[in-house]
Amino acid sequence: MNPGRLRVGLGFRRELIPALKTRVPEAIDFFEIAPENWIDLGGAAGRDLRAFTERYPFVCHGLSLSIGSPAPLDEVLLHKIRQFLDQHHILFYTEHLSYCSDDGHLYDLLPIPFTEEAVKYVAARVRRAQDILGQRIALENASFYLRAPITEMSEADFIRAVLTEADCDLHLDVNNVYVNSMNHGYDPVEFIRAMPTDRVVYMHMAGHHNEADNIIIDTHGADVIDPVWSLLDQTYNIHGVVPTLLERDFNIPPLDELMREVEHIGLIQSRHINASHVCAAS
Known part of the structure; x- marks a missing residue:
């Protein structure tokens, strides 16, 4: 691990702790956790987390x-x-632009209506x-898999409007863009191009499941596929390199297998960073 930089990360899963205690691979620059899974957690798991947050950079994704x-x-x-965040010196915090509760917890992420009223409310x-x-x-x-019944603008316009009205940043999930583009029939590159570069501070990469010919489910439970790798490459070309995390929440393979994808993110990043240095020097 290289704490002096923040480029490639991996989700900190309890299943991986034994392997990480033995060795944290050099290619991992930071870890990510969901705070809800760790707040008020004591015992061995709490001690393990503290031992890692004292030594390595962490990000929280709510x-x-x-x-x-x-x-x-x-x-x-x-x-x-x-x-x-204060206790564990967390670098920054991100959340989903969606909702998952009303009178109770809905255990899924539901789309917000793409309306001016919703922009102001969410912001x-x-x-x-x-x-x-x-x-x-x-x-x-x-x-998301069903559009909200009331829509006044595109998803991209809605995201931009919320970011501007709230004056917050964008956590760009590249796999989510791909999933939505396939399910709802739009160009993923044009969507990414429509995002404001100055607000893109963090990215996610993940795998998904082909539920049927016309629907893809974002599962974080499979390897990243080639079209999503290509989309990440194009995203860096548009917005530049920012810290990027590999999400793997289900069907978690051994750490050595996960590292192949972590290292692939780093390889794509290095290619773009080196290219930008060449351009700057010419």
């Missing part, structure tokens, strides 16, 4: 803030997250969240 929900913003959770909640956390957050473009 699961349940439900930023677009009609339910009140969970400020109790936000205060717990802030304490957790106000993001600003409040940033005030409580004491830092800017990044919102992740979410995968």
Whole structure:
């Protein structure tokens, strides 16, 4: 691991802890965790996390803030997250631009209506969240399978509007762009080109499942496929290289197998960084 840079990361899964205790591969620059899975966790798992956050950079990616929900913003959770971020010296925090709760937890990420009213509503909640956390957050473009019944603008326009209104950053999930483009019939490169470069601070790569000929499910449970690798390459070409994480939440293979994909992210990054240096020198 190289803590002096922040380019390629891996999700910190409990299944991987024994292998990581033995050796953290040099290609991993940082780890990511979902704070909801670790807040108030004691015992051996809590001690393991503390041992790693004291030595290596960590990012937090939230699961349940439900930023677009009609339910009140969970400020109790936000205060717990802030304490957790401070306790473990977390570099930054991201959440999904979606919602997953109303009267109760829905256990899925649902799309927000792409409307002006929703832009203002979500942005106000993001600003409040940033005030409580004491830092800017990044919102992740979410995968979705049914469009919201009320739509006044495109997904890309909606994301840009929320980022501007809330004055927050973008966590660009490249696989989610690919999944949505296949399910909803748009050009993924044009979508990525429409994102504001100055707000793109973080990226995700992951695998998915082909449920049927006309639907792909974002699972984080399979290897990244070639078209998504190609899309990452094009994304770096458009927006430049930013910290990028490999998500693998299910069907987790041994660490050595995961490292092939982590190293592939680094290889693509190095190619773009080297090319930019050549251009700057010429």
